[in-house]
Amino acid sequence: MKHIFLLTLIIFFCQIAQAQKPSIYGVVTDKSTGELLPGATVWVNGSNVGTSTNKYGFYSLRLHQGSHTIQYSFIGFDPQSETLVLKKDTTINIELTKSIIQVGEISVSAKKKDRVNPVEMSTQTLEINTIKSIPAMMGEADVLKSLQFLPGIQTTNEGTTNLSIRGGSFDQNLILLDEAPVYNASHALGFFSTFNPDAIQSVKVYKAAYPLEYGGRISSVIDVRMKEGNNKKLSGSGGVGLISSRLMLEGPIKKDTASFMISGRYSYAGFTANSLGSLGKELNFGTLKNFNNNNEINFFDLNAKFNYKLNDRNHLFFSTYAGHDHFYYYDINNKSELNWGNLTGTLRWNHIFSSKLFSNTTMVFSNYRYAYILLDDAMHFSWSSNLKEADLKVHFDYFLNPDNHFRFGVAFENHFYAPGFIEPRGDYSIITPFSLDDKRALIVAAYFENDQLITDKLRIDYGLRYVTFFQLGAEKVYHYSENFERLDSAFYSHNEIVQFYQGLEPRISLRYLINDNNSIKASFTRSKQYQHLVSNSSVGMPTDVWLPADSYIKPQSSNQYALGYFSNLFENQIEFSAEIYYKDMFNLIDYKDNADLFLNNNIETQVLSGKGKSFGLELFFRKDVGRFTGWVSYTLSKTSRKIEGINNNEWYPARYDHRHNLSLIMKYDFNDYWSFSSVFKYTSGGNITVPEGTFNFQGVAFQYYTARNGYLLPAYHRQDIAFTYKPHRHEHNNWKGEWNFGVYNVYDRKNVFAAFVKQGGNLTQYSAKKMYLYGIIPYVSYNIKF
Amino acid sequence: MCLTILNSDSMKNYLHQLIILFVLLLxxxxxxxxxxxxxAEPRLVVDxxxxxxxxxxxxxxxxxxxAIFNSTDTGIPFTDNAEAVxxxxxxxxxxxxxxxxxxPLDNSNIRYLTYEQGYYQTNKIQGIPGHTYYLNIRIKDKVYSAECYMPTVPLIDSVDYIIEKGEIGKSDNYIPRLYFEEPQNEENFYLINYYKVGYHESENLSYLDFIVHYDFWHNFILSDKYLDPNVKALRVENGSSPNDQGYYWIFPGDEINIxxxxxxxxxxxxxxxxxxQFEYDGGTYKPAPASPLTNVSNGALGFFRASAVSQKKIKIPEN
Structure with a gap:
């Protein structure tokens, strides 16, 4: 690999020395809204020369002097051509028009816009319209749950939003909302995700070979983009449902120059639960006789984005997100209530230096805070905690020539952790105020990457990321004996370096084009993670603690090898991909048996580290055109861990190790008014820890355990269907309504959400129980656009 | 949280049906x-x-x-169907x-109840705070051992109680409270419980040390991590249960030893x-369960505990 790297570097520098050629460059936008279009293709007609816009909608193409016809295309938009005689660097900004496709008409998607040609592999993109068309629980379209229908992406616990990507844990996913990291992307303990579909444009998941500008997590990057705001006319959308209601407004502040988008969602899930539960109790339904209607589940999301185009060369963006959750649910835990929320802010500046050099400078802020209130009489207290991240990132795109697209940049990340402050509450509390030690870390990273065409067939994308990590004082570090008995301690003063780590993260991917419709791709990804979520449950609680790497807990890392075959079938109507991957993971952490993580100032004594591996096969068929659209996704995978001190030092499966995973998503348009959609999902069961037996002790039977995650749960499967009706609209009326009628879990499968053994009626009796979340659920929701 | 649709056989009431069809319940x-x-092979349990x-x-x-799903309950107090060694x-x-x-147990009425329940008793040893105790067990050719230090315990200054209104249809709760000086500059851990005087014959039988009322395990543990030096009006919790809907088992006229x-x-x-373990949900929101860490060697389960005891009685007056 070293040789390939050196060789490409040499080729790269030789090309720099080539004679100057003029470039055409500019941005591609959506004509109806003025929003930038990332990933649009730009091709020279009748040649193999072309490029695509970067994620900020910018492109640059170096060509010979002379006459050229350039074609611009993007899926869902009418292609557009420009003919020009090129003499010097020229700006061409293109506005593409959304295609109006009559139902039944088959539009063959623009040639070259596919997954065969780019070097990129192991990625999945979902546009928000696709996400909204999938039947969803109670009609609540959910970004993170939709991703679970894609290959290699599973949930860590059924019915929840946490993702395990290619066998990783959910804290190994870098979830970015307009480039700001979101530390807890779940609402109502994982039943919903924090992304309000009205405010989101698209989501892209990188399962391997993620661009080198991203780092810090070893499983994936989930890049969620907010809508930019329509700079042509005022418009909006909204909806009313049983769980939540939403409203979004967007429009120009100054036409073609500045725009805004503002969106809100409020959920009254607890109110709905209480009203319906009380009603059931009144009517004397069996299971609800003991219903407690003091549940409190509320959350809200506010998204806002402003963008201002200063001139052709400078564009400013500001986006922000605020969300908050309040959770108290009697049947889950009647002894505590939880509050949590994220606040993020992103300020971006796109600058075009020249025809070839583009920059994006980002300032990012993210604050995640959570509070836990124990509602016990004597121990009544609140535990509040937060973590903050403030970053500065400068990224450059250098379009050296049509054969080399060079990217480089630097990132500074400041992390601040305040794991906990305890305050007594209530009259009977015996608690004295108590604070866990704050922690700080600084990460400085630099990277470069080049996407290079070697021959007509072979294209390579390679790069290197170098990361330095500083854990900073003030910090008291304890030294321990082998049995974790405290020996002595060392004190580091403010800003003193407590621990230093550094690492190189090389990534390379290559594509070999067999012909226009078939390609083979391969990649190697090394990544490192310098902060950990110390979580000891499968769904994860808001109170799980994020911690930086330190003297005891080393950075996690992974090496992933992937190989894929990509193909377009039936005249580009169906895209197919098959990928296999193998991933080694190092310094994974898991908690000890009986770990005491709650309010522990020395978490290092409660966790153990070891290694993990995961491998799998992913198959994906997708049809995006015509009346009948949808996809089939199948994943065969295995993921396991080996950690000294857990499971007798033997390999054990991850809880979310699901062998088979199948999703069938389909949509059929009957006519302009009615459409039908359906989801079928099958997943092998997860693994849980069950007792070997019980022992009577002081009048009560207690459990004892041997193997971790040693019991395989039954498979999960369900079928959802939905009909969508768009009433005929009068021309003078701007409102576009849409009714959704759906049934979730059509055949009423009682899938296991949790399984456990519990003492029964008397304390020496045991029984095994399962908890299921949803039976068959019909729903109706109404959404508007204006 | 759990969502389900209701099912009912009743076809009488249209409104009823409407609700059944469209109502979602958590x-x-x-x-x-x-x-x-x-x-698996059964293991030795030491209590x-x-x-x-x-x-x-x-x-x-x-x-x-x-065979964990078999009940070992016999219906007779202080006994179970566990296989005695x-x-x-x-x-x-x-x-x-x-x-x-x-x-073996001496001739008392407890002996009658606990006949062949696997109990053994000491003859002469006296527990003294500040000392370490060793337990050695030989069963055929297998040897098990355990040791436990008996930490000192502060004296209870006083006890009192408060009365809290019970839920409708239930009696009032009498909640005992404790006052004591918590020694600083050392890590202390406590186990607190109470029982009705005259209810138990022996205060040392560990089986009875934890008074099981219906499905309640009466005990309360406390670390001094967050405690004030001067512990005032510490409510003695009524214990733990998988159902956790119980109340304080104290009535007017009772004398309570705390x-x-x-x-x-x-x-x-x-x-x-x-x-x-009373709270386990199988690892969804709580940690994956594991065995409690015993101090008995050689793969045995259970625990050998040494505790200093400080106690005080209080009588709840008749109404």
């Missing part, structure tokens, strides 16, 4: 689950306790139950040189894990 849908467990109160002290030896040699000794070989007992850090952790 409630805990917990049902039985057919879980097949692997066969031993030595206190600073006068002896005798008791040790119980039984086998664990691998009757042929063991048990010796308790301490760091002062006392050695005591345990024998006990503050010392625990080592290891003992505290053991009881903490036992208590957490």
């Amino acid at each position: 409630s805990g849908c917990v049902t039985d689950f057919d879980m097949e467990l692997k066969d 031993g306790l030595i206190t600073s109160n006068p002896g005798p002290y008791y040790v119980r030896l039984i086998k664990s139950n691998v 009757l042929d063991a040699l048990i010796i308790i000794s301490d760091d002062r040189g006392q050695i005591d070989t345990l024998g 006990r503050l007992m010392s625990l080592t850090a290891g003992t505290y952790d053991y009881y903490k894990i036992l208590l957490e």
Whole structure:
């Protein structure tokens, strides 16, 4: 690999020395809204020369002097051509028009816009319209749950939003909302995700070979983009449902120059639960006789984005997100209530230096805070905690020539952790105020990457990321004996370096084009993670603690090898991909048996580290055109861990190790008014820890355990269907309504959400129980656009 | 949280039907689950306790139950169907040189109830705070051992109680409260419980040390991590239960003995894990379960505890 790297570097520098050629460059936008279009293709007609816009909608193409016809295309938009005689660097900004496709008409998607040609592999993109068309629980379209229908992406616990990507844990996913990291992307303990579909444009998941500008997590990057705001006319959308209601407004502040988008969602899930539960109790339904209607589940999301185009060369963006959750649910835990929320802010500046050099400078802020209130009489207290991240990132795109697209940049990340402050509450509390030690870390990273065409067939994308990590004082570090008995301690003063780590993260991917419709791709990804979520449950609680790497807990890392075959079938109507991957993971952490993580100032004594591996096969068929659209996704995978001190030092499966995973998503348009959609999902069961037996002790039977995650749960499967009706609209009326009628879990499968053994009626009796979340659920929701 | 649609056979009421069709409910849908467990060998369970109160002290030896879904309840107080280990040699000794070989229970009414339940009792050893106690068990050719330090315990200054209105249809709760000086500059752990005077014959039988009322395990553990030096009006919680809907089992006219007992850090952790087992949800929101860490060697289960006891009685007046 070293040789390939050196060789490409040499080729790269030789090309720099080539004679100057003029470039055409500019941005591609959506004509109806003025929003930038990332990933649009730009091709020279009748040649193999072309490029695509970067994620900020910018492109640059170096060509010979002379006459050229350039074609611009993007899926869902009418292609557009420009003919020009090129003499010097020229700006061409293109506005593409959304295609109006009559139902039944088959539009063959623009040639070259596919997954065969780019070097990129192991990625999945979902546009928000696709996400909204999938039947969803109670009609609540959910970004993170939709991703679970894609290959290699599973949930860590059924019915929840946490993702395990290619066998990783959910804290190994870098979830970015307009480039700001979101530390807890779940609402109502994982039943919903924090992304309000009205405010989101698209989501892209990188399962391997993620661009080198991203780092810090070893499983994936989930890049969620907010809508930019329509700079042509005022418009909006909204909806009313049983769980939540939403409203979004967007429009120009100054036409073609500045725009805004503002969106809100409020959920009254607890109110709905209480009203319906009380009603059931009144009517004397069996299971609800003991219903407690003091549940409190509320959350809200506010998204806002402003963008201002200063001139052709400078564009400013500001986006922000605020969300908050309040959770108290009697049947889950009647002894505590939880509050949590994220606040993020992103300020971006796109600058075009020249025809070839583009920059994006980002300032990012993210604050995640959570509070836990124990509602016990004597121990009544609140535990509040937060973590903050403030970053500065400068990224450059250098379009050296049509054969080399060079990217480089630097990132500074400041992390601040305040794991906990305890305050007594209530009259009977015996608690004295108590604070866990704050922690700080600084990460400085630099990277470069080049996407290079070697021959007509072979294209390579390679790069290197170098990361330095500083854990900073003030910090008291304890030294321990082998049995974790405290020996002595060392004190580091403010800003003193407590621990230093550094690492190189090389990534390379290559594509070999067999012909226009078939390609083979391969990649190697090394990544490192310098902060950990110390979580000891499968769904994860808001109170799980994020911690930086330190003297005891080393950075996690992974090496992933992937190989894929990509193909377009039936005249580009169906895209197919098959990928296999193998991933080694190092310094994974898991908690000890009986770990005491709650309010522990020395978490290092409660966790153990070891290694993990995961491998799998992913198959994906997708049809995006015509009346009948949808996809089939199948994943065969295995993921396991080996950690000294857990499971007798033997390999054990991850809880979310699901062998088979199948999703069938389909949509059929009957006519302009009615459409039908359906989801079928099958997943092998997860693994849980069950007792070997019980022992009577002081009048009560207690459990004892041997193997971790040693019991395989039954498979999960369900079928959802939905009909969508768009009433005929009068021309003078701007409102576009849409009714959704759906049934979730059509055949009423009682899938296991949790399984456990519990003492029964008397304390020496045991029984095994399962908890299921949803039976068959019909729903109706109404959404508007204006 | 659990969403389900209601099902009903009733076709009488249209409104009823409408609700059944469209109403969504959030409630805990917990049902039985057919879980097949692997066969395993039963293990020795040790339940031993030595206190600073006068002896005798008791040790119980039984086998664990691998067919966990069978109830071991007999319906008779202080007994269960656990398989007793009757042929063991048990010796308790301490760091002062006392050695005591345990024998079968003496002739008391408890002996009648606990006949062949696996209990052994001491003859002469006396527990003293600040000393370490050793337990040695020989069963045929297998040897098990445990040791436990008996930490000192502060004196209870006083106890009182408060009355809280019970829920409608239920009696009022009498909640005992404790006052004591918590020694600073050392890590202390406590186990607190209470029992009705006259209700139990022996205060040292560990089985009875935890008074099981219906489905309640009456005990309360406490770490001094967050405690004030001057502990005032500490409510003695009524215990733990998988159902956790009980109330305080105290009525007017009762005399209550409230006990503050010392625990080592290891003992505290053991009881903490036992208590957490009442709350397990299988790892969805709580940690994956694990065995509590015993201080008995050689793969045995259970615990050998040494606790100093400080106690005070209080009488609830007749109405």
